[in-house]
Amino acid sequence: MSPTAVGKYAGREFGAVMLALVAGGGLLLASAGRTWATGEAGVSGPVAAMAVDVTGGDLSGAMAGVGWAALAGTAGLYAARGPARRLVGALLALGGVFALVQVGSATRPGALAAALAEAVGGAAGAARAVGEPALHAAGPAMAAAGAAAVTAAGAAAVIRATLWPGMGSRYDRDAAPRSTRADTPADLWRSLDVGDDPTLDARGGVTEPERSAAEGGTTPAPLASGPAEPKENH
Structure with missing residues (x-):
């Protein structure tokens, strides 16, 4: 059976x-x-x-x-x-x-x-x-x-x-956090409203950078915290 x-x-x-x-x-x-x-x-x-x-x-x-x-x-x-x-x-x-x-x-x-x-x-x-x-x-x-x-x-x-x-x-089953992917700020807020976790990728339950690292890729470098300084002309 x-x-x-x-x-x-x-x-x-x-x-x-x-x-x-x-x-x-x-x-x-x-x-x-x-x-x-x-x-x-x-x-x-x-x-x-x-x-x-x-x-x-x-x-x-x-x-x-x-x-x-x-x-x-x-x-x-x-x-x-x-x-x-x-x-x-x-x-x-x-x-x-x-x-x-x-x-x-x-x-x-x-x-x-x-x-x-x-x-x-x-x-x-x-x-x-x-x-x-x-x-x-x-x-x-x-x-x-x-x-x-x-x-x-x-x-x-x-x-x-x-x-x-x-x-x-x-x-x-219903209490388990559901994963979703937020492509826009509006999607992010909608995910939070329904109780989903927008930081989890829907396919694997991990964030996009973590999946890239696990697949052998490189993690994107973090953005600079301040504006870039102009180069001086000599």
């Missing part, structure tokens, strides 16, 4: 990882606000029980936290290079694994019952939970898919980060 093809493949791979992070972070954030379980709360007396919803955010703050971290990680992967990019990838992978563990813990019957009791106590005062909460699969499935996407993207960054393009290499 040619270097150009390798570079294109690495760029597409990097873009796919970025999309995975955005999708994973979005799914985690969406799942945090979605209802994961529904229960009933009742009070003593002839009062009908009321439905109480428990969201992913009520069960664990990891969904929203890892979701925002994944979105921020896209900027980190783009700006970082080398070991720093691998470190960002490792942190993202660990965050994804942590979110997956939290999804499993939050969907246990005991955790759902405790979250329902807490929600009922805060919403209805003297009310208490009635029966077992019913689990809704959509919320946990979204969270699990998002966490898996973040984990995979972080692991890919750890393994493949050195091959991906980034903001650092572009800035290094």
